[in-house]
Amino acid sequence: MNEEFPPEYGPRWSDQRVERMLGALVCAIVGLLLAMIVTVLVRAWPSFSHNGLAWFGPGGSVDDQLNAIFLSGQSGAEYIYTFHAWPLIWSTLLITGGAVLIALFSALFVAVFIVEFAPEWMSNILQPVVRFLASVPSVIYGLIGVVVLVPFIGNHLVTEGQKDSVAGVISLTGYSLLAAIVVLTVMIAPLMVSIFSDGLRSVKPGWLEGSLALGVNRWRTTWKIGVRTARPAIVAGTVLATARAIGEAVMLAMISGSVGFAPNPADGLIFIFEPSRPLAPTIVKNIDQLSSPPANATLFAIASVLLFSATLFSLTGWLARRSMRKYGTA
């Protein structure tokens, strides 16, 4: 390489080449992203324009509506678009919210333990294990859920009285909020732990040592200095995990249940055993209806809601990180 070009020109020329190539790559990626967002929104538009804000509201059975949309006529005048997505949105909120909340607290304590309290040999084992768990494909979690957790809930936790009380409306067979939240928590917690512990590890040692030198005990030092300084990393990890949870489709399609039913917390304890279906699995389960134009628009409308919430999350995450940056690292 260096023999072909004079040494003083060689590096400069290849610098320019790299600059242009990387620039073109970035432009291509941004262009692709924009094209994707525009496509999704354009395809989704008929569904939103026919329903207005009622799209997000409750009303009737979602499954009946999806079926009617799919079976509606072959020409524009006969298309049915009526769709009220509330049960799907509510299910997404419950499952994602529940899982992120549980995962946030447990992951925080696990990360603090790994970084500050565990003996070195133990954190040497835990660290790679957590990283491995964070990269396990979600189908595997779904499979374990279907084979182990769902039958356990259905056969041991749900009582005959509870099943009988909702017979004919929904089946309490273990495909439930509880199963979905538990498996989703197990899925996203390792992701959080690995980001949290990176954040905790990058806290300036001097700050912690200063606190310890003043006689503050180790737990208080970790909590007040370590965790507080690592807050940007905690927000970043939570946002990433939430985005993964909200977009999770395959695993939830396997274990959350298949009815567009909105579990009602007012029903009491039984509500965590009730089945539901979040937004992303709805796309998976109805994917063969894409050939019908109104169904196509409806599924793309669901996709655009997911896309929009993902954007919103990364934006709030960025804002929160910015306002916390004064505390130091990350």
Place this chain on the structure above:
Amino acid sequence: MRNKTLAIAALTLLGLAAPASAGAVTLIGSGSVAAQPVLQALFATYTKKVNKKVHFVYTANGGNAGVKDVQNGTSQFAGNARTPLPSDAGTTYIKMFMDGLCLDVNKKNPLGNISIQQTHDIYRGLITNWSQVSNGGLTTTIDPVGRDTNGGTYNFFLQAVLNNEPPASNVNALTADGLVANAVKQDPNAIGYAGLAWQSGLKPLKVNGVPCIPSKISVEPLKYPLSRYLFMVLPGDGSQSPPALLKFIDWMRLSPLAGEVISKAGGVPAFNKKPKKKR
């Protein structure tokens, strides 16, 4: 230096590609999950014993999805478990072999027989307790399990049992026949439907008094009430398909060897000649 590396890489790639492309044909298909176990067994036997140069790739994504794949050209053939619908325009259906859709309960369930009408009422949410199906059996709530709308099995069940009325909201719709079988296996109160090939570990019920066994599966005349043909779906009128595929279809439909493979894998041969020795 770099040119040399590139040349070696290119040569290696060529070397890898060459043996595979020497006269071999790969046929790409998708569709029915119900037909998958039998089709896979047929593919394996065909490649091993009849024509080593023909290879198959089959994705079990559901019969309805398979027909769409054939219509838009991503698959050369599709398996399907239902009769043609108006939306299948531009495709040809060829009868491959027969299958029985068994109604299954958990092995702990003492029930032995069920009628089509009772099944209809269970999946429409009109009957919700096993005590309403038979006396002296379970007295618990029924957990009906079915397929989601992606499956040809779902359409067949809809036509044959539900009179095209949609299933009730308490029916748990799963994405694959294997998941239905798994759900029934693990839940003593469940009822589900699945093809003959999925019956291990389940308890198939007699339907209107006729057991779900291969010797009773027949469409013309109809013996077991939920007998059906499984179809091969080809684009156009079928004549444009690759000759290798048409040859395979003839072999599958007619040869005694294919008949043995079909019955071993859980299907029921429809047209295959009987093996000579057994006569």
